[in-house]
Amino acid sequence: MTIWTSGNNNHADDADDGLVDDPMPPANNSRPPRQSDRGSGPADPPPGTRPSAPANPFAMFDDTTAAPSRPQPAPPEPAPSPLGINVPPIPMDTPPTPPPSNSNRTMTEPAPLPIPGGMRPGQVQDSTVRIGLWGSTRSGKSTYLAALPIAAMQGGHGSWVVAGTDDLAADYLNQSVNRLVVQRRFPRPNRVIEPISWTFHGTPPPAGWGRNFFSKRKPVPDSVDFRLELHDPPGSFYENGRISEEAIEHLANANGLIYLMNPVLNRNEVQMNFEAFFSALQRLTTRMSASGQMDHGKLPHYVAVCVTKFDDEHLFRHVVSNTNFVRQDQDGQRLPRIPEERSAEYFAWVCERLLGGNTELVRSALSTHFHPDRINYFATSAIGFRLNSNNIFDFRDFRNTEQIDGDTGLRGMPRPVNVLEPLIFLERRIRAARR
Template structure:
């Protein structure tokens, strides 16, 4: 009987002659082929009445809006608590047309984002590549804490701990804060100093500055005082078609923040601006004119400067007048995710 050909059996065998070949390991698949990307931890930072809870409640609505600029996204809670927060926030802003109650106790929430982002073209204008779409997936971890937890005299240690461990920070700057009780600087500088000390103690400062990416959101863009002043200052443009929604172009967003600080009714605002420039890396800071509810549109779903206020008062309480149309709510998160992913990728290659 002939012996079986070694190539026709799964049993191990020795080569007939010659040197033993070097074993070949199983191939390692790249992360995009199956492994899930790690969480992106983003802290939200802002004082009392800055709009943190309303901003987070508007996220699912913003995700469902026009995807032309930042792509199509889906968001879902990773825990029952996070899912309930999303459902309650959407119901409050849309069906009840009310504003969510302020946060009373710190809560850590995690949401899963799945989307197709649109990356802008790069290179000189004549040779610039066309924008391309990129599949993206990440888990966003956020700590929502009451404004008092950021107060200069009562900073909560767990708030600083979360921000220190975060990859990015959503900083909400309230342009309507006008007294010592709500002043932005009151809820900024104490946290900042503790954050710097904590980061320096573990040797994670970069070039002497904090390593986090920061999205500075100037909130309440829809407020008539803020909006009318921004129009008169020349910061506002409008889309050419569709609802002709007003906006501050990305190229003017930092100047808009600077102008807001300079013309702020309380003297602490310019100090916030200078501290951001002093303690964070400039290339990791981006700026946005933000509104959680957006503008009221007329019967043809078009912006009308004569009637754009999207808040009405019923029995002495503010309510959302029409549909909530968030402005620059998902965009800061997408910008942070792009910057963080890009930096992590570069660090891994070096």
């Protein structure tokens, strides 16, 4: 929209209209005035006589002569009186006549002109960020989804509100949170492939969070509102190298991917996990290449690689004893964590040293098929660590699971670790790329 600004030219208009009088009388002509110049006014008095004062002291000045330099004060203005307009009363039982519609107007107006660059095609659609979950059986996809709203409520990475966009999404959210928080049980594995749409409303994390991969980006706004379409197909869709078309379709339509790797697998499960991973990656690459969606020979997705089950007692003690990845907060709940700058090393260590076998090829395949600068790594836990009675982490007893009626349940309140952070990373990077 073009905005026109007009200046205040009132003084110039007054001068052109003759509304400003010259305070000095005009200069006398060199010739004496003729009788015709005087008009029809009274004749001059005889020489030697004094003219009598007129009733109006200024009557002797004609319309071409200015008033004396000391004008008389203007009389006070009368008090304003109401406009003498009779407004007939409107009958109470008669509805007011609606204004004429645009179709009845006789004067046509040009189409409104938007601000240049203010509205872009597809701007409304850009508010939707589609995230696909990628992982085989026992990777923890359903528990990860259930932990998202819990992590949002517990804070530590900004303040967020998560809500379902329809009844199906709200029911899924409520049932999953109820099992984790109230029943202290893990969510049942998902059996449907329909997308689950949630909205996120909140403020970004504290200053300095994630500065490594956002240092070259524009400043983050004070508040963020976005929508996520989370796809959680059953893990069996990725089993035995037989990847369903629905699973490939949901990965292809996603803007970002969360790849969940389970580091607590036996040798047979490691082999099956690699088969499912490589088959899905090849099918996805073929699908994107056939549709012309490859980006400089690589898949266009942003990827958050999450090494799950950071809370597992055997895994955690092994990592602490054999590496220097883990750091512990010095105040608050004194929670352990792997710093962001060491997360990629931790993932490489899990692939090469912990799981071994074909898992090392998973790390190589990710950096080959995706842009390395679009990948970030996280050590995550959907349930977190058990805290002692003082609400502090205790290395002597931190396991947050126990057996309940032959099933695995939770000992205490779930405290997710690095569950919301992968989504924030993906949302920000995807939104920044759209600008």
